[in-house]
Amino acid sequence: MRVKVGIIGCGTIGSQLSRAIATEMPELNLVALSDIKMERARELAQHLPIKPQVLTTDELIDLVDLVVESASKEIAAEIVEKALKRGKDIMVMSTGGLLGKEALFSLAREKNCYIHLPSGALAGLDGVKSAAGGGIDSVTLTTRKPPAGLKGAPYIIKNKIDLNSIKEEKSIFEGTAEEAIEGFPQNVNVSATLSLAGIGPQKTKVRIVADPNIDRNIHQIEIEGKFGRLICMTENFPSPSNPKTSFLAILSAIATLKGITARIKVGT
Numbered sequence: 650m651r652v653k654v655g656i657i658g659c660g661t662i663g664s665q666l667s668r669a670i671a672t673e674m675p676e677l678n679l680v681a682l683s684d685i686k687m688e689r690a691r692e693l694a695q696h697l698p699i700k701p702q703v704l705t706t707d708e709l710i711d712l713v714d715l716v717v718e719s720a721s722k723e724i725a726a727e728i729v730e731k732a733l734k735r736g737k738d739i740m741v742m743s744t745g746g747l748l749g750k751e752a753l754f755s756l757a758r759e760k761n762c763y764i765h766l767p768s769g770a771l772a773g774l775d776g777v778k779s780a781a782g783g784g785i786d787s788v789t790l791t792t793r794k795p796p797a798g799l800k801g802a803p804y805i806i807k808n809k810i811d812l813n814s815i816k817e818e819k820s821i822f823e824g825t826a827e828e829a830i831e832g833f834p835q836n837v838n839v840s841a842t843l844s845l846a847g848i849g850p851q852k853t854k855v856r857i858v859a860d861p862n863i864d865r866n867i868h869q870i871e872i873e874g875k876f877g878r879l880i881c882m883t884e885n886f887p888s889p890s891n892p893k894t895s896f897l898a899i900l901s902a903i904a905t906l907k908g909i910t911a912r913i914k915v916g917t
């Protein structure tokens with residue numbers, strides 16, 4: 650049986666996921682697209698080899714078996730709640746929107762549904778999850794980005810940071826993952842995903858460095874606990890259409906969907 654999928658948010662990630670589903674995942678049937686800018690969803694639908702319907706968020710959730718959220722932190726929790734209440738599985742990209750919403754994970758268990766969280770632009774989350782079982786003392790994420798990748802972030806605007814004047818690497822933020830997501834909602838979903846896998850958003854420390862001499866988004870996680878120490882670094886190329894989104898984040902979403910199709914194949 651093919652799984653009916655709908656994508657909410659047809660920007661950089663949603664567009665590439667649509668193409669990957671349409672061309673590489675015969676087990677998934679992309680039946681619907683939605684976007685706050687409906688013309689974006691219509692345009693994407695026109696350029697796909699299949700013809701998904703363009704629907705409102707609510708109509709889409711009603712129609713599909715699996716909802717893909719690739720829209721915004723602001724509506725992620727609302728979409729997850731609606732999907733779960735209607736017994737639908739969901740894959741979430743805007744993981745920052747789930748911080749402080751632990752009740753949604755209980756709801757998923759109650760409804761026997763899955764919330765899929767791709768590893769995004771990070772590697773090493775398998776180790777973080779394993780380490781959490783034995784006790785973690787500290788988790789630190791250091792994110793380095795070209796200044797352009799931080800443009801428009803609320804923290805940058807509030808603190809009047811002139812990104813154009815940064816000529817050498819500069820540490821511009823240090824705080825908890827919770828604070829990082831508030832200040833940089835589109836830039837550090839990785840810190841939210843890391844928090845959810847490890848010791849939570851209040852204990853996870855985040856440092857953000859603007860570096861004009863790099864062309865990649867570099868994330869380094871460092872964890873210490875009963876198991877020992879884990880250090881893992883990824884050097885990500887930004888996606889051409891959105892410098893805030895690393896190409897690996899898109900690939901991780903595709904890999905997560907392929908993992909779901911693999912389970913369908915073996916009938917679990």
Ligand SMILES: NC(=O)c1ccc[n+]([C@@H]2O[C@H](COP(=O)([O-])OP(=O)(O)OC[C@H]3O[C@@H](n4cnc5c(N)ncnc54)[C@H](O)[C@@H]3O)[C@@H](O)[C@H]2O)c1
Nearest residue numbers: 658660661662684685719720721742743769835838894898
């Ligand atoms: N988990 C990760 O590692 C990771 C990595 C990169 C990006 N992200 C997050 O994934 C999301 C999508 O990223 P992107 O690069 O595709 O962004 P994008 O800006 O290219 O696309 C977002 C799309 O969602 C639409 N949208 C915004 N608000 C909406 C709403 N309320 N309802 C419906 N549609 C809405 C926009 O019109 C746009 O078309 C963002 O929240 C981003 O922060 C997560």
